Amino acid sequence: MLRPVVVGLDGSRESLAAADWAAREALLRGLPLRLVHAWQAWSPEESRLPELDAPRFWARRILRDAMDRISERHPQVYLSAEQISRPAPEALISAGAEAELLVLGSQAFSGFGGFMAGSVALATVAHVPRPVILVRADETAEAEHMPDADGRPSADGSYREVVVGVDAAHPCEEMLAFAFESAALRSTSLLAVHSSHLSSAYGHVPGTANGKAEAAHALASALRPWREKYPAVSVRELVESGRPAQLLLNAAADAGLLVVGRRIRPTRLGAQTGPVAHAVMHHVRCPVAIVPHE
Structure with a gap:
């Protein structure tokens, strides 16, 4: 069974750039691409209160928008997506362990021309047993x-x-x-x-x-x-x-x-x-x- 290229999404410009990079890499390697978004709901059931369901709506939209973006830009890639109800580091470490490689977005510094890895990326990189690639927003x-x-x-x-x-x-x-x-x-x-x-x-x-x-x-x-x-x-x-x-x-x-x-x-x-x-x-x-x- 082929290990997929997995990309972690959070809706940021960095994670969308990471998704584009991951799609190109998946095509290079002849591998499927899996989009992962981690989100912890207050309750597994949908609420009757719109303000409580708003986070759930936006979480679903992150994956839907990313899938539409990748499908349009890279129609040849075999694409799947999953929303995981766990803290982000746990979800990414688990998904990364089953991946050929894991791709994450990294936040750009404002004045130094490099980029930094936030706490989620640092925790993930330190524990995933597979290669992890960090991608900037302007890639x-x-x-x-x-x-x-x-x-x-x-x-x-x-x-x-x-x-x-x-x-x-x-x-x-x-x-x-x-x-x-x-x-x-x-x-x-x-x-x-x-x-x-x-x-x-x-x-x-x-x-x-x-x-x-x-x-x-x-x-x-x-x-x-x-x-x-x-x-x-x-x-x-x-x-x-x-x-x-x-x-x-x-x-x-x-x-x-x-x-x-x-x-x-x-x-x-x-x-x-x-x-x-x-x-x-x-x-x-x-x-x-x-x-x-x-």
Whole structure:
């Protein structure tokens, strides 16, 4: 049975952009699309008081309007929808566990050019065992592609590059698989980014020539089996000295998708997203895929 692409809806511009992105991704992957809206009613029964039934009406309208929007824009996608009577994080975590990937909208900052993940998105990302993609409100099909010959936005050009952050000392197979597959589906190149600040694991001082050379060798070794599995994907490797999150922010400035990992490592404070994933979730402009791994 095919796992669907699932998108969480709340009626916001961000979630509608996420639904559009999810529909395009479902078509790329040949998967069905499932729209999910979480809403807790005061009572399972409809009320005779209009003011009590108003929230129920708007909750139903969120799904209906989104289905109409997707059906009109992406008529080829196999579409279903469900309203779940549970708190949003619980509903999304449950739906995400059964998905190929879960897509959520993220709220834009007013003045910093990035986006932030609200409490629902943060809680969901930290617990869903499948890849979660965060999408900004201004994300469009044109933004995923390179401009046309005249420099104008176009959805017909080649896809922008996929960027993946790699800890070469502890490569994440699930994350690399997702990144290579995403690049292959888009017939685009992949940029693998690694910080030589992590090179102390190889026995050299981070940032030195030896440390950087060892880091480059480790990155090439981590990527080699995936290059062989996806020979059509053109791969660039970037090893620089600096904080991993900042390197990824710079590398993803013109990307179509950024892929990072999230180690599944519950603590006394509950599941965490990790510092690098947390930073890029808040500041990268393009869609961000957070892939959980052991």
